[in-house]
Amino acid sequence: MLKNDLLLRTANGEATERPPVWLMRQAGRILPQYRAIREKLSGFKELVETPELACEVTIQPVDELDVDAAIIFSDILVIPEAMGLPYEMIKGKGPLFPKTIETLEDIDQLISGEKAAQDLEYVYAALRLTKQELNNRVPLIGFAGAPFTILCYMIEGSGSKTFSKAKKLIYQHPVWAHRLLDKITETTIVYLKNKVAAGADLIQLFDSWAGVLSYDMFQHFALPYLRKIATALTEVPVTLFAKGAWHSIKSIAESDCNVVGLDWTMIPTDVRKTLGAKQVVQGNLDPCYLYAPAAELKKATLQMIQDFGGSHITNLGHGVYPDTPLDNVKVFVNTVKEFSYQVV
Amino acid sequence: MLKNDLLLRTANGEATERPPVWLMRQAGRILPQYRAIREKLSGFKELVETPELACEVTIQPVDELDVDAAIIFSDILVIPEAMGLPYEMIKGKGPLFPKTIETLEDIDQLISGEKAAQDLEYVYAALRLTKQELNNRVPLIGFAGAPFTILCYMIEGSGSKTFSKAKKLIYQHPVWAHRLLDKITETTIVYLKNKVAAGADLIQLFDSWAGVLSYDMFQHFALPYLRKIATALTEVPVTLFAKGAWHSIKSIAESDCNVVGLDWTMIPTDVRKTLGAKQVVQGNLDPCYLYAPAAELKKATLQMIQDFGGSHITNLGHGVYPDTPLDNVKVFVNTVKEFSYQVV
Numbered sequence: 001m002l003k004n005d006l007l008l009r010t011a012n013g014e015a016t017e018r019p020p021v022w023l024m025r026q027a028g029r030i031l032p033q034y035r036a037i038r039e040k041l042s043g044f045k046e047l048v049e050t051p052e053l054a055c056e057v058t059i060q061p062v063d064e065l066d067v068d069a070a071i072i073f074s075d076i077l078v079i080p081e082a083m084g085l086p087y088e089m090i091k092g093k094g095p096l097f098p099k100t101i102e103t104l105e106d107i108d109q110l111i112s113g114e115k116a117a118q119d120l121e122y123v124y125a126a127l128r129l130t131k132q133e134l135n136n137r138v139p140l141i142g143f144a145g146a147p148f149t150i151l152c153y154m155i156e157g158s159g160s161k162t163f164s165k166a167k168k169l170i171y172q173h174p175v176w177a178h179r180l181l182d183k184i185t186e187t188t189i190v191y192l193k194n195k196v197a198a199g200a201d202l203i204q205l206f207d208s209w210a211g212v213l214s215y216d217m218f219q220h221f222a223l224p225y226l227r228k229i230a231t232a233l234t235e236v237p238v239t240l241f242a243k244g245a246w247h248s249i250k251s252i253a254e255s256d257c258n259v260v261g262l263d264w265t266m267i268p269t270d271v272r273k274t275l276g277a278k279q280v281v282q283g284n285l286d287p288c289y290l291y292a293p294a295a296e297l298k299k300a301t302l303q304m305i306q307d308f309g310g311s312h313i314t315n316l317g318h319g320v321y322p323d324t325p326l327d328n329v330k331v332f333v334n335t336v337k338e339f340s341y342q343v344v
Numbered sequence: 345m346l347k348n349d350l351l352l353r354t355a356n357g358e359a360t361e362r363p364p365v366w367l368m369r370q371a372g373r374i375l376p377q378y379r380a381i382r383e384k385l386s387g388f389k390e391l392v393e394t395p396e397l398a399c400e401v402t403i404q405p406v407d408e409l410d411v412d413a414a415i416i417f418s419d420i421l422v423i424p425e426a427m428g429l430p431y432e433m434i435k436g437k438g439p440l441f442p443k444t445i446e447t448l449e450d451i452d453q454l455i456s457g458e459k460a461a462q463d464l465e466y467v468y469a470a471l472r473l474t475k476q477e478l479n480n481r482v483p484l485i486g487f488a489g490a491p492f493t494i495l496c497y498m499i500e501g502s503g504s505k506t507f508s509k510a511k512k513l514i515y516q517h518p519v520w521a522h523r524l525l526d527k528i529t530e531t532t533i534v535y536l537k538n539k540v541a542a543g544a545d546l547i548q549l550f551d552s553w554a555g556v557l558s559y560d561m562f563q564h565f566a567l568p569y570l571r572k573i574a575t576a577l578t579e580v581p582v583t584l585f586a587k588g589a590w591h592s593i594k595s596i597a598e599s600d601c602n603v604v605g606l607d608w609t610m611i612p613t614d615v616r617k618t619l620g621a622k623q624v625v626q627g628n629l630d631p632c633y634l635y636a637p638a639a640e641l642k643k644a645t646l647q648m649i650q651d652f653g654g655s656h657i658t659n660l661g662h663g664v665y666p667d668t669p670l671d672n673v674k675v676f677v678n679t680v681k682e683f684s685y686q687v688v
Contacts, residue, residue, distance in 0.1 A: 159505075164665050167632035171640075211555075214608050214630045214661075246590055247611060264558050267591060286558045288511035296515075317558075321508050 002201070004138045007069045010313055011202055011237035011258050011280055019305060019312045020068035021336035022141075023329065025319030026061040027073045030329055033060045044089040048075050054126035055133055062138055064326075065333050069139050069202070072127055072195075076145030076206060080154050082119040083110045083187055087153075100157040101169075104176050112183040117190035124198040131199030142200030144192055146207035146242065147184040147225035151177065154184075163212045170221055177221060185225045189232045196235050204239040204261065205229060211244015218248050227255035239282055243318065253279050264317025268307035281308060284317035290328045297328055301335040310341060346545070348482045351413045354657055355546055355581035355602050355624055363649060363656045364412035365680035366485075367673065369663030370405040371417045374673055377404045388433040392419050398470035399477055406482055408670075409677050413483050413546075416471055416539075420489030420550060424498050426463040427454045427531055431497075444501040445513075448520050456527040461534035468542040475543030486544030488536055490551035490586065491528040491569035495521065498528075507556045514565055521565060529569045533576045540579050548583040548605065549573060555588015562592050571599035583626055587662065597623050608661025612651035625652060628661035634672045641672055645679040654685060 002008070006020040028034055034057050038047065047053050054073045062070050077087045077095055087095045101107060111119075131140055145153075155166040170177040192203050210222055222242065230238045240252050241261025253260050253275050262271060262283035271281060289300050305314060314336045320329065346352070350364040372378055378401050382391065391397050398417045406414050421431045421439055431439045445451055455463075475484055489497075497503075499510040514521040536547050554566055566586065574582045584596050585605025597604050597619050606615060606627035615625060633644050649658060658680045664673065 161503075161505075162631075162662075162665065164632055164635075164667075167630075168635040171632055171636040211609070215611050217630070244609070247609060247614075265555070265588070265591060267559050270591075286511075286561070287506075288508055288515055291508075291512040292515040318506075321506065323508075 002136050002139055004068055007139050007313065008201060008237065010311070011239070013258070013278065013280060013311070015310065016341075018339050018341060019308075019310075019314040019336060021314040021333050022067040022069040022071065023061070023065075023316055023320045023332075024071075026065065026067060027057045027071065028320070029322035030320055030324050030326055031060050031064055032326070033057075033064065044075075047073065048078065049122050051122055051125040051129050055130040058126070058130045058140075059133055062134070065329060066337070067138070067333055069141050070130065070134055071141040071143065071204075072123070072130060072200070074123055074126070074143070076143070076150065076208075077153060078120055078123060079116075079145060079150055079184065079187060079191060082116040082191075083112060083183070084116075085110075085154055094159045095153065097153065097157040101154045101180065104173070104179070107176055107180045107183065110180075110183055113186045114190050116187045117194055120191060120194070123191075124194050127195055127198035127200060139201035140199055141202050141204055142192065142195035143204045143206060144188050144229075146205045146210070146222065146240075147181045147188065147229075148210065148213070148222040149206065149208045150184045150188075151180055152209045154180070163209055167212065167217075170217070181221065181225050185228050189229055192229065192233055193235075196233065200236060202237045202239065203233055204241060207240070207242035207245065209244075210242035213245070215247045218242070218245050219251065223248060223251055223255065226252070226257075230256040241282070250274055259313060262317060266317070268304055272307075272309065277309065278311055280311045280313065282313040282315050284315070285332070287316045287318045287321050287324070290316075290320065290324045290332060292328075294328060294331045297331050298335045301332055302339065305336065305339055346480050346483060348412055351483045351657060352545060352581065354655070355583070357602070357622065357624060357655070359654065360685075362683050362685060363652075363658040363680060365658040365677050366411040366413040366415065367405070367409075367660055367664045367676075368415075370409065370411060371401045371415065372664070373666035374664055374668050374670055375404050375408055376670070377401075377408065388419075391417065392422065393466050395466055395469040395473050399474040402470070402474045402484075403477055406478070409673060410681070411482070411677055413485050414474065414478055415485040415487065415548075416467070416474060416544070418467055418470070418487070420487070420494065420552075421497060422464055422467060423460075423489060423494055423528065423531060423535060426460040426535075427456060427527070428460075429454075429498055438503045439497065441497065441501040445498045445524065448517070448523070451520055451524045451527065454524075454527055457530045458534050460531045461538055464535060464538070467535075468538050471539055471542035471544060483545035484543055485546050485548055486536060486539035487548045487550060488532050488573075490549045490554070490566065490584075491525045491532065491573075492554065492557070492566040493550065493552045494528045494532075495524055496553045498524070507553055511556065511561075514561070525565065525569050529572050533573055536573065536577055537579075540577065544580060546581045546583065547577055548585060551584070551586035551589065553588075554586035557589070559591045562586070562589050563595065567592060567595055567599065570596070570601075574600040585626070594618055603657060605659075606661060610661070612648055616651075616653065621653065622655055624655045624657065626657040626659050628659070629676070631660045631662045631665050631668070634660075634664065634668045634676060636672075638672060638675045641675050642679045645676055646683065649680065649683055
């Protein structure tokens, strides 16, 4: 039994004494412990692929920040790699795929489903080990990239400001795009079910590049696949975080998910008008607010909690930025932990 | 007198026979004529700083595409340069500022107002020459970066995915940020008044990075300066295009502007519900739609025109991407030009 199950109770729609709090990218460069490990390694992928190390950095923020959840240290790009497109992580630049998707044949040659997912044993091992080491202190979150976001990387081969190459393929060959999205979805479902079997208590999908899509494109090429994955994951609560898809939070909420992730452009009081008081949401302070003086950060955090008014998992509206002062991360976390819904 | 004043009649709120059409970045790499000139030059800045060349590439899309407006070929970064922060344009990478703003002293040392704006004689010369060469065929649009977007470059020194350095300064030193925004605004007003005196028939402000701001931040650090500039420009219509500021289009419309620019994430029918039938808007087809088969592009363009239902300047929701097929740019333009509001 979990000693702290606040995240799961909230995700399941129960009224709780305060919102749970964790931070996207909490396992990472904000922590001196993480930087110390990272310095000794050849690169980012060594950390992702070594269960003992992934476990260690996953637990660091639980020790240091006392957050209400751990999130397994990994990368959304393990999926394209398992499907046949290996990636490199270039220092100061980000991911790079030497091989990308250009033709229907490329799509047909991708490995998918069980066969791809079984290639990610190191992830499941990291989850099992972390689950054991956490010793039920807090829930363990598993995650994956959303199919549209993974498609973006598979076609572009790297990050992009516009993802116009990925969108070009979708506009020119919508049938290919759907075939690719199907294969990614199929793989992601097996992968996430394996993660749950290995100990994940909640699953979050990151549609990091949803914001480059128009409403129509999001509805056709992103949402159906998010929904399919959420529906398939019956064992644990699911959070869908489609960054920039402000126009579609209602349809995300109406899909089969438990929690709607919100970026920092969403206005809490407006979100409540759109989604109602009971929809569980996660977010959404501007990560740059953690650069502000502590008193202002505290005020903004409390304001956000009050504006959401319950059914709320406190987080930032994006991953915490690497140069965020650790003291302010603690101010953010502690502000939430000292809060109580009764005294509002 | 202008032979084609459709853009200005629309911007001024008159009912017109069809929407005018032009494309953001229409003077640029989509045109073979532009690429031919560009190949002969040492770099991008030579084009911006040589009035005869800027004039030539400004008129190219009017000749080739028969659009309803010309927009002076220039760059929003001429303002930081005139204020004392010169920029370089690095091939394949974008702008780079060797010197950036870090302290209050840096801000205080910036040149501003008349003194900075008088340094941009080459821009005014390009406008005068273009106005003469256009011979009143179509209106000439002048533009500037919005103060927040210029602040971003001044602090970051280059593009950024998050503009977290710029936002950090705002969160840590809001008073400095306002002082910097004031100086940029003051300079931009003189600059744009000079552009109008040199022949600009309409002014567009580009708040290209507005999307990184939360609603509150946009309201405090972007909108007031957009409004101040729009109010100061009494002589010509003003378009405010704050990309990504979906939450604030109503307050943009209520500022002193004539036209609200919309990115491609905005849903035309919803925009009409928010802004009413009479607010003139500009946009907003996804630039990637120009990769689609011509028949689909045509259908989407007509749908957008019908959904906006008048008071509409047809454009993309972002600058046209450099690798867009010229034939499809023509399909887009001609679809609008063959349309008539009477036959809907």
